[in-house]
Each structure stands twice: as structure tokens, then as C-alpha cells.
Amino acid sequence: MTHKYTIEALRELISVRRYSEQAFGMCASSLPEGLSSDLCLRGATECGDAIGELEALIDRLGGGRDAHGAVAGLRRSGWAGLHAALARAEDGAILEACERGESWILEAYRNALDDHLPDFVRDTVLRQFEVLMGTHDAIRGCRALRAVRGDAGAPGAQTGQH
Secondary structure, three states: OOOHHHHHHHHHHHHHHHHHHHHHHHHHHHOOOOHHHHHHHHHHHHHHHHHHHHHHHHHHOOOOOOOOOOOOOHHHOOOOOHHHHHHHOEHHHHHHHHHHHHHHHHHHHHHHHHOOOOHHHHHHHHHHHHHHHHHHHHHHHHHHHHHHHOOOOOEOOOOOOO
């Protein structure tokens, strides 16, 4: 039995996660210490952990490692607009870019879950998808909290500063 399409789907997820790990790292270093930067660090860590798991699945399926990703870079990914948000140095805009990036990752996982995957692969991909949904919801909640407090777009805005 060949697992060509499963391996292809896993490589696509790895590619998405690699770009996202890089983007979350940039966001975390651009945000002030606190909940927002912690969420970005959490996103980057989750991406790194997921990559390791997905690579192990490919190895188990006999696929070997592929150094090339299928995604054409941050500008044409779910992270489009990240550089502009970072240049503006507006915490709210950076969090918005993170939420868009997480939405993009979720879509990649939905696409993979639509494929016929072996049960052990589906279990891992579904578990990662559920973790992603939690992080996505946390980022959305952080954005909403900032909006309620009125500091969503303030450059370098931090909770409690006046």
C-alpha cells in the first residue's frame, strides 16, 4: 500500500507550520511582554512540536524528509500583511495578523482531514487541529480584550498603561 497522498498532505502541513513558526517568532519579539507575546511564543512552540510529530509520521510511512515546502512564502500565505503590521508596530494589527495566520493553518488542517488518512495519522492531525483551535480562540480573545480596553491599535500599547 502506498501512502503517497498522505505523505504529500503531511508535507503541506509541515510547510504551513514552518512559515507559521517563523511568523509567530517575529510577532512575539515585536510585542511587549505579556499575554500577547506569550500567545505568540505558544504558537511558535506548538508549530515546532507539530513539525516534529508530522515528520515522525512521514518517517513511519516511509516517506523520508523533504527540505522543500509547498507554500510560496509569507507574502502569499495566511501571513500576508504581517510585515506591514510589524512595521506599524501596532499590537492590535500584529495580533490580527496572528489570527489570520492561525486561520490559514486551520484551513490547511481542514483540507488534510478531508483526505482519506490512515487512522494513526488522522488521530495526530485531529489532535493538532484541536490544539490549533484553542490557540486561535485565545488570540481572538486577546484581540477582543484589547478592543474592549481601547488599546487595540495603540503602538506599543500594554495593559495598564496610560
